[in-house]
Amino acid sequence: MRPRDIGLAVAVMAVWGVNFVMIEVGLDHFPPLLFNALRFTAAAFPAVLFAGRPQVPWRWIVAVGLILGVTKFSLLFAGMAAGMPAGLSSLVLQSQAVFTMVFAVLLLRERPRPVQIAGLVVAVAGVGLVATRMGAAIGAFLLIVGAAACWGLSNIATRKASPPDTLRFMVWVSAVASGPLIVLSLLIDGPSADLAAVRSITWDAVAAVLYVALISTLAGFAVWGNLLKRYGASTVAPFSMLVPFFGMASAAVFLGERIHAIDVAGGVLVVGGILLGLVRTPAPRLVRVDA
Template sequence: MSRRDALLAALVAVIWGVNFVVIDLGMGDVPPLLFVAARFAAVVLIAIWFVPCPRVGWVKVAGVGAFMALGQFGLLYASMAAGMPAGLASLVLQAQVVLTILIAAGVLRERPTPAQLIGVVLGSGGLAIVGAGRGGHVPLAALALCLAAALSWAVGNVIARAAKAPGGLAMTVWSALVVPVPAFALSLLIDGPDAVARGIAAFGWEAALSTAYTVLAATLVGYGIYNGLLARNPASSVAPWILLVPVVGMLSAWLVLGETPNAAELGGGALLVAGVVVASVRAGRRGSERVQDHLPANADAALTSR
């Protein structure tokens, strides 16, 4: 991974870390799946007119939308509504890092380097330390939903990597097409028409601002960059950077929501950073070489034009 891509990956981690607090503040009395439907409907309405369709098969586009968008965020929002604190949700969701590397190794034959394996072990150890420090009070259903969201994200990562779309933003926007109708239908089915009606009535300025951030920053900017990184680099080089998300998420939850971190959270967060450095910096040159071996003949010009 190049230095430019590493800085972009760190920016995505900051945007997504803050996003957990934004979701918590905005959801309020709005049912979680209805909130997901509103988020991705806004993505489509704002951006689809200006972003060309990605030059990949519709099955892959729909797969990214189903797993990276609908599955991940439907389950994540439901987890937070069921009692998962914002800071801890940002941590547990990072199980996707290990799952991404394992799935990519099995499906795409992207074998992680020794440095990446060491980094994942360090990062996973940091996750375990933080989880042991404050995870006992979380409802089991909320924890299970968050872990399922991590699995869905990991599957979406591998589909996006396999698609190798030339523009990450195009994949992000067009894959959002598959989210609003299923999410709204599931909200009607699970929450009931009355709850959906109350949620629409409760959609005030907090929900509107939260949706604006998740649409413009977390989705269009964040996933636009992230899918572009997956198209240019092995998934095992990109995913470890997202271990920084819980560090930002817990810090922002501490400052905004009063979720004060304990010693385990602080120590585990430091270990997460160490894992990112080892997995991504030491393996960066080798990962970039492996990507160049698999790029089409005209890809170099496309990369330098960005």
């Protein structure tokens, strides 16, 4: 990769890492479902009016909108609101790579290589190690794991959709997610809680919504999608392992979260396991023997 594009890839990872801090800021003001609804509404409108027609079948846009937008991020926001630390959430969410491989085996009939299975075992051990210190917050931890599972399933749907324009795809996905999230927020958070949050809105809350909607979702995925098209997933995907490092570091700096030794050890196992699964082993060479 060109140095400029390496810098862009690292910058996107920093944006996505800091995103967890901004989610925490938003959740300090909004109920989880309302914050999620505002996030996808801001990402969709007015961009959807200028995005042009979708370039993939509607079934994939609806599927990703419901799995990724409605379910995955609602579980993530609910888990963080229930007490899961922002930095640790950024780490546990990377187990999506494990779920992606599992769903690829179950739904696409892909055959994992032995090194991928070994990487899966190592990454799962890392997630399990982090779980040992959660104590009373184990419910919040499981919500984040559920979010990672939904992300893995949405990765399969996105792979099947193969959108030629990632930015346009995310705008339409956001539009699909917006309506159901508004309805769910009114039903679960309640109109009174939603109205109270909107009436007492602060500039910090507005900044959190705009950051996760415009910078993290639209700008982040636009740059990421362009890099994937130019260099391929095998070259670009490993950069995503930087997200938990930026997430945990920014949470420590801006939110005062402590980084425990177990978190570091678990992070090494999760990231190491995922990277191990990306290793390509050379095919055995055939030796010709002349009679």
